[in-house]
Amino acid sequence: MKMLGIRKVGLSLTLEKGLPLGSGLGSSAASAAAAAVAINEIFGGRLTEEELVLAGLKSEEKVSGYHADNVAPAIMGGFILIRSYEPLELLRLKFPAETELFFVLVSPEFEAPTKKMREALPGEIGMPHHIWNCSQAGALVAAVLSGDLAGLGKALSSDKIVEPRRAPLIPGMEAVKRAAIEAGAFGCTISGAGPTAVAVTDSESHGEAIGKRMVEAFREEGKLAASAVVRQLDRVGARLVSSIAR
Structure with a gap:
């Protein structure tokens, strides 16, 4: 909400998650991604994908450290290469549309x-x-x-x-x-x-x-x-x- 410039509004979020905790499936990143996208949509969808990843990074940092391994693909989909963090640079790897995985x-x-x-x-x-x-x-x-x-x-x-x-x-x-x-x-x-x-x-x-x-x-x-x-x-x-x- 800080990235959206919103200071005086409070929100309560309820999350229904189908991922078990501590499973190695990025459950904390899933929560961060869902929250970032939901809040962005509520306030007009003004943030870009990369800004949403940055918001998710800040959120997940307190739980599992500052890394975008899970939150970047959770928000952007597909395969994402993290080239750097300072500055944050994400590269989308385009998997062929005709190939199923x-x-x-x-x-x-x-x-x-x-x-x-x-x-x-x-x-x-x-x-x-x-x-x-x-x-x-x-x-x-x-x-x-x-x-x-x-x-x-x-x-x-x-x-x-x-x-x-x-x-x-x-x-x-x-x-x-x-x-x-x-x-x-x-x-x-x-x-x-x-x-x-x-x-x-x-x-x-x-x-x-x-x-x-x-x-x-x-x-x-x-x-x-x-x-x-x-x-x-x-x-x-x-x-x-x-x-x-x-």
Whole structure:
């Protein structure tokens, strides 16, 4: 509201959210994005997308730190590359319109606090792993721009810095990843800080079959109950669905 220049109006927001807390799915960013877009719409939609991202950043900072990894794509949709924060510079990566992309999200009944998962990360990174992960990041961008699902999945699955440290902290995660690939997923990794596992595929039906295998792997190898959902890439981002005139 400060960015809109509104100082003397109070608002009360009620949020109905379908994301579990602490799941690695960016639930705090979803809240920040929804609030920013809703308030902007109430007062005439004067803020640009980048300004909305900045508002979301400020809101989420108190909960999970100052980063736009989740809030930028939540507001803008699709794939967003964060080039810099000072100044904030966001690049939209255009995924081909004719290519369908689905995400299989499997969330086990297990708590993986972000603080604990961050503490598991290495304090220093060796040059070979640094070079490798930078190469995978470049390959991921190239795959997104070309609509290469196999390349996208391969890059997604090839982390040598974060996933090797976090996967052992989530019971069954390594088996879940294997199950996803064996079931036909193009790639699989940990979503955010976890414990949700995310796999990529090209159709909803394939996603449902992959999700079933991943749930079974969590149950059999990790001794954890889990649930799976399949969601298509959202190319639009947060938007007004409906409004009620008062």
